[in-house]
Amino acid sequence: MPHTATVTAKTGPDRTNTAIVLDRVTDIAFHLNDKRLFIQVEQGVGDNIKEYDLSGVTAVTVAIVAGNWSVTIA
Numbered sequence: 001m002p003h004t005a006t007v008t009a010k011t012g013p014d015r016t017n018t019a020i021v022l023d024r025v026t027d028i029a030f031h032l033n034d035k036r037l038f039i040q041v042e043q044g045v046g047d048n049i050k051e052y053d054l055s056g057v058t059a060v061t062v063a064i065v066a067g068n069w070s071v072t073i074a
Contacts, residue, residue: 005039008074009052019074022050028071030054037073 003025010016026047027040035054040047052073061072 002042003069003071005071005073007037007039007050007052007072009037009054009057011050011052017052025069025071 002023005022005025005028007020007022008016008018022039022041024042025039026042027038029038029040030036031038032054037052037054037057039050039052041050042048054073057073059072059074063070
């Protein structure tokens with residue numbers, strides 16, 4: 001099982017992801033002063049970075065399941 005992230009957060013003007021599951025997560029970066037979250041996922045060719053606004057986020061949960069990380073942001 002690869003590392004995963006489940007995210008409910010704003011992604012842009014009037015755009016919110018609700019409980020979107022991102023598989024094959026390779027990196028998560030919190031930019032706390034800017035209230036931004038960056039999640040890097042593997043793609044078939046290269047990597048893809050998703051950006052989220054942390055302003056409305058009230059909880060971040062991290063768990064390790066069978067040696068893989070599972071992160072929930074809501």
